[in-house]
Amino acid sequence: MENSHQPCNRMDWDKLGYDVIPTDYMYMMKSNKDGIFSNGALVPFGNVQIEPHSCVLNYGQGLFEGMKAYRRADGGVQLFRPEQNALRMQRGAERLLMAAPSVQQYIEAVKQVVAANKSWVCTVKFLHHVLGFLFLFIPHLLLQVPPYGKGALYIRPLLFGSGSVMGIAPAPQCTFLIYTNPICNVYKGRTSPLNLLIDDRIPRAFPGGTGGVKNIGNYSPVFEVTKEAKGKGFSDVLFLDAMERKYVEEVSSCNAFMVKGNVITTSPTVGTILPGITRNSIMELARDFGFQVEERKFSVDELLEADEVFCTGTAVGVSEVGSVTYKDQRVEFKTGKNTVTQKLYDFITGIQTGVLEDQKGWVVKID
Incomplete structure (x- = not known):
């Protein structure tokens, strides 16, 4: 070691x-x-x-x-x-x-x-x-x-x-x-929002494969493309679907969301996307807050028009995305205080750490 x-x-x-x-x-x-x-x-x-x-x-x-x-x-x-x-x-x-x-x-x-x-x-x-x-x-x-x-x-x-x-x-x-x-x-010591690169060359998962489960073999195939992206200064890679190479799927190790007005959208878990536990929890909390939550396919073009973009996962928690770059086009999103992302982050973190009361039975205490 x-x-x-x-x-x-x-x-x-x-x-x-x-x-x-x-x-x-x-x-x-x-x-x-x-x-x-x-x-x-x-x-x-x-x-x-x-x-x-x-x-x-x-x-x-x-x-x-x-x-x-x-x-x-x-x-x-x-x-x-x-x-x-x-x-x-x-x-x-x-x-x-x-x-x-x-x-x-x-x-x-x-x-x-x-x-x-x-x-x-x-x-x-x-x-x-x-x-x-x-x-x-x-x-x-x-x-x-x-x-x-x-x-x-x-x-x-x-x-x-x-x-x-x-x-x-x-x-x-x-x-x-x-x-x-x-x-x-803070995810991997980061103190700034994620800046993601959309790479349409190599899909993360294929229909009928194991993208929907946490198979150990899902991760090493994307080492090369993520290493290249990080070498260029990006935080990670946002992958597209394997068939049409136009619909947003997920980042190498976390789920992706976009916010447009009062609507929060994420891709459906139909076999190529991992059903994240943080993902599901955020969707439920967002509905409780009165947001319209959609699970549907959405294109890169829609993503680039979003107000906010964020990622969810055990390691990343709820991490705001500051920018997405696609085909040399860099688009920035709203981050920081008074954002939907920050509100969701504060609430779920409060439940996880015991700062806020758990009214959903999500917490298991070890005392």
Whole structure:
């Protein structure tokens, strides 16, 4: 690993970004020959032993999820809609012919691994108040705990075909693995809006493929085009549909929305677009606020006429898009305060962090 495993009390939390930071424990559970998962357990974070004939290494049979754990101001820790991640993993497992843990097993495993790594979740305000006077005498004390609001604990559940195969066939055994990693609040350390490049050469997903599930093989094929875009100063690539190369689909790792007047539009999840949990939550909140929300195909031309554009996802949260460039035409959008994007960001973040009351039953507390 590039980063040595260091205890959280030696972290410089002010410099927290999106680096690899191993935490203390991970969770592992395997299926039996009947496809039933059992005997899951926490184990110290470390390397995983895997058979060279495993299906994931030879044929890419694997899925991943992304979640976050947030510490509230009262000291408790909570998750945001974990059952939706569990259900999405089950749908992906069905597509790739893998056994999958039940929703209950999934959530219990996530709870265990978060509780075991609880010291890596941002600490509480009242702890700083209690220790505040000590800072006058022993300043380094407050540097030994993660400051409140500095970030979140990212949770990465994996499901992969660990069983051995030689011919092209699904694995006879699957492994469910969860590890965690502290990350900053701002997506990859960005302090400015996203500036996206529309690339119509390479589609992200094809009809009938696996674009609608979190297949591990969905991401490496776009490494080249996204690397080129970032080399030119863009934040990421906004991909178009594979058939006509004119309809907006999604960014490499997040869903895309446009705002025009009182209408918020995003592309439908019809097999090439991932049904994001943040995406679905934002759509529901937007309707509650009185916006008209549409799930429909929309063209690049429509996008370039939008008032606002934003992206949603576990990692990006709700991120405003400052500009989109298409065929050397750069179009800028409204960002900052008093925007629809900011309103939605504030509300969903408030629910996730416990600042706002959860009236929808989306939060699962780990106390």
